[in-house]
Amino acid sequence: QVQLVQSGAEVKKPGASVKVSCKASGYTFTDFYVHWVRQVPGQGLEWMGWVNPKNGVTNYAQKFQGRVSMTRDTSISTAYMELSRLRSDDTAVYYCARIYTYYDVLTSSYSDGLDMWGQGTMVTVSS
Amino acid sequence: EIALTQSPGTLSLSPGERATLSCRASQSVSSTYLAWYQQKPGQAPRLLIYGASTRATGIPDRFSGSGSGTDFTLTINRLEPEDFAVYYCQRYASSTYSFGQGTKLEIK
Numbered sequence: 001q002v003q004l005v006q007s008g009a010e011v012k013k014p015g016a017s018v019k020v021s022c023k024a025s026g027y028t029f030t031d032f033y034v035h036w037v038r039q040v041p042g043q044g045l046e047w048m049g050w051v052n053p054k055n056g057v058t059n060y061a062q063k064f065q066g067r068v069s070m071t072r073d074t075s076i077s078t079a080y081m082e083l084s085r086l087r088s089d090d091t092a093v094y095y096c097a098r099i100y101t102y103y104d105v106l107t108s109s110y111s112d113g114l115d116m117w118g119q120g121t122m123v124t125v126s127s
Numbered sequence: 128e129i130a131l132t133q134s135p136g137t138l139s140l141s142p143g144e145r146a147t148l149s150c151r152a153s154q155s156v157s158s159t160y161l162a163w164y165q166q167k168p169g170q171a172p173r174l175l176i177y178g179a180s181t182r183a184t185g186i187p188d189r190f191s192g193s194g195s196g197t198d199f200t201l202t203i204n205r206l207e208p209e210d211f212a213v214y215y216c217q218r219y220a221s222s223t224y225s226f227g228q229g230t231k232l233e234i235k
Binding site for chain 1: 128159160162164166171172173174176177178179181183184215217219222223224225226227228229
């Protein structure tokens with residue numbers, strides 16, 4: 001079945017970096033962009049960016065520009081999100097998700113949605 | 128950047144009632160790129176609606192989405208106990224995505 005399995009929880013000190021992995025299975029990894037979304041405990045969802053597994057092209061939310069790097073290894077169907085210069089307010093659950101593009105024949109239009117999510121990775125930043 | 132504002136922040140209803148959740152954009156949003164998600168405690172979000180009004184695979188027909196321009200609505204008819212959760216709208220524009228702050232649907 002289609003699934004995304006993320007790496008385990010991490011505890012990091014302020015100023016350090018963290019790299020979270022997201023392994024895809026059950027579908028052709030290079031056919032769907034992978035997005036990263038985070039959620040600070042008790043708060044809402046925050047979109048971080050995406051990586052195109054086919055060619056490695058990325059697009060990041062302005063808030064994370066210069067601090068985030070999203071990569072992939074197609075040989076093992078795995079996407080990665082690395083966040084550097086960690087601060088305490090980066091403590092959050094980090095999710096990867098696959099974006100699925102739907103085509104409506106009647107209206108000749110495209111729409112999309114994050115149809116498959118990883119289980120989330122808790123990253124705690126604490127001195 | 129286009130901001131999404133969801134209302135109400137919390138909605139208290141009883142099973143069997145109808146829930147109406149609002150998502151308002153600060154500028155006009157293409158309805159083809161407006162989605163809704165449900166999130167239960169300790170779980171990843173689940174895609175409910177894409178293209179403002181199309182249910183994702185496996186989503187019961189008591190869930191419906193509507194709207195265009197700046198105003199979008201998620202309606203849940205005949206609330207079931209498992210529907211009590213947090214709901215987020217999401218939009219896409221110019222290669223970036225953003226979420227509303229969420230509406231918590233709680234049991235009255």
